[in-house]
Amino acid sequence: MLRSLSVPRRSYSGVLRINQLGRLTRPSLTGLTNGVIAIRLSSTATMSRDTSHYSDISKMKSSADGSFNRLASTFREFIKPGGKFAPEKGRYHLYVSYACPWATRTLIVRKLKGLEEFFPVTVVSPRMGNNGWPFSTADAFPNADPDPLFGSSHVKDLYLRANPDYEGRFTVPFIWDTVHNTIVNNESSEIIRMFNSAFNDQLPADKAKVDLYPEAKRAEIDELNEWIYPEINNGVYRAGFATTQEAYEKAVHIVFSGLDKVEKLLTGKDYLVDGQLSEADVRLWVTIVRFDPVYVGHFKCNFTTIRDGYPEINRWMKQLYWKNAAFKDSTNFEHIKTHYYWSHSQINGTRIVPFGPIPTIQPL
Numbered sequence: 635m636l637r638s639l640s641v642p643r644r645s646y647s648g649v650l651r652i653n654q655l656g657r658l659t660r661p662s663l664t665g666l667t668n669g670v671i672a673i674r675l676s677s678t679a680t681m682s683r684d685t686s687h688y689s690d691i692s693k694m695k696s697s698a699d700g701s702f703n704r705l706a707s708t709f710r711e712f713i714k715p716g717g718k719f720a721p722e723k724g725r726y727h728l729y730v731s732y733a734c735p736w737a738t739r740t741l742i743v744r745k746l747k748g749l750e751e752f753f754p755v756t757v758v759s760p761r762m763g764n765n766g767w768p769f770s771t772a773d774a775f776p777n778a779d780p781d782p783l784f785g786s787s788h789v790k791d792l793y794l795r796a797n798p799d800y801e802g803r804f805t806v807p808f809i810w811d812t813v814h815n816t817i818v819n820n821e822s823s824e825i826i827r828m829f830n831s832a833f834n835d836q837l838p839a840d841k842a843k844v845d846l847y848p849e850a851k852r853a854e855i856d857e858l859n860e861w862i863y864p865e866i867n868n869g870v871y872r873a874g875f876a877t878t879q880e881a882y883e884k885a886v887h888i889v890f891s892g893l894d895k896v897e898k899l900l901t902g903k904d905y906l907v908d909g910q911l912s913e914a915d916v917r918l919w920v921t922i923v924r925f926d927p928v929y930v931g932h933f934k935c936n937f938t939t940i941r942d943g944y945p946e947i948n949r950w951m952k953q954l955y956w957k958n959a960a961f962k963d964s965t966n967f968e969h970i971k972t973h974y975y976w977s978h979s980q981i982n983g984t985r986i987v988p989f990g991p992i993p994t995i996q997p998l
């Protein structure tokens with residue numbers, strides 16, 4: 635496709651880069667008149683600014699003491715009636731990875747709330763290389779999709795389309811708005827809150843009444859989220875991405891003391907907050923289901939496994955997986971295992987994906 639574009643100088647002065655499949659990713663320049671150049675548009679044309687320090691996770695810097703600190707998400711708008719982003723069918727799109735726990739939160743809640751038609755989903759390939767998350771057109775993988783909106787080759791192309799000056803990591807999940815052609819929100823904890831309530835008046839009664847953050851239980855849920863996120867959800871990453879022995883040991887002890895607390899909380903109970911499924915379960919579950927297949931080995935969280943060391947957590951996890959399709963259908967162990975073991979070459983240089991555990995999740 636050949637198009638004329640007016641582009642600022644810096645966007646065509648970028649260096650040549652080779653993507654993970656060995657392809658040249660600089661757009662080819664075919665003419666230049668008065669600042670208007672003809673660019674043979676490849677889907678990578680939007681990414682000529684050098685953003686490799688954000689897209690390549692193997693080059694991610696840790697803090698001076700060797701600990702991992704997650705950057706805050708930056709697109710933080712809300713879908714709400716009367717707002718810039720109104721709750722409308724056919725308007726939004728959800729981009730996810732099956733591998734990513736934060737993205738899996740959004741898939742689970744989307745399904746629990748029956749929002750499939752409001753948020754069509756695109757799944758990236760699990761092999762995150764030096765350009766970040768690829769779509770299937772750049773890296774074919776079973777159950778990965780092409781980008782249906784723009785034919786982008788990588789998630790980063792969409793971030794730079796939304797904001798050419800974007801500074802930050804190119805993360806999933808995120809919601810794309812086809813009216814303003816931008817990212818509405820890339821923070822899963824906020825996306826699941828929107829899913830929980832913003833579309834209720836357009837949903838059938840049985841789905842509208844599903845409430846994962848009920849008024850009466852909010853204080854209890856907030857209190858759980860407050861320690862489960864740093865100690866467990868992000869805790870496993872802090873153990874796995876630590877670059878000193880000291881930072882790792884500190885982080886891994888926090889993970890297991892968090893799990894000990896959860897084991898006590900779940901004893902004899904089906905849900906964290908008495909009697910009902912809430913967002914606290916969803917937020918914890920996505921980490922627990924990855925624990926034995928990935929975090930025990932890859933992130934060195936190996937004091938014990940969930941199946942051997944935490945019978946109550948294991949029972950809770952299996953029940954949700956085997957009895958609730960929203961959980962099982964949002965989980966793809968092939969994507970999960972491949973992503974972590976393949977993508978973090980700073981931790982697993984051979985990129986070998988372990989065969990076990992067998993089974994990946996135990997039967998009920």
Ligand SMILES: N[C@@H](CCC(=O)N[C@@H](CS)C(=O)NCC(=O)O)C(=O)O
Pocket residue numbers: 688689690691706707733734735736737766803804805806807820821822823
């Ligand atoms: N705060 C974000 C975190 C999302 C996130 O870190 N996603 C990871 C995958 S699990 C990602 O896309 N990382 C890409 C990168 O850091 O380059 C959320 O909860 O939505």
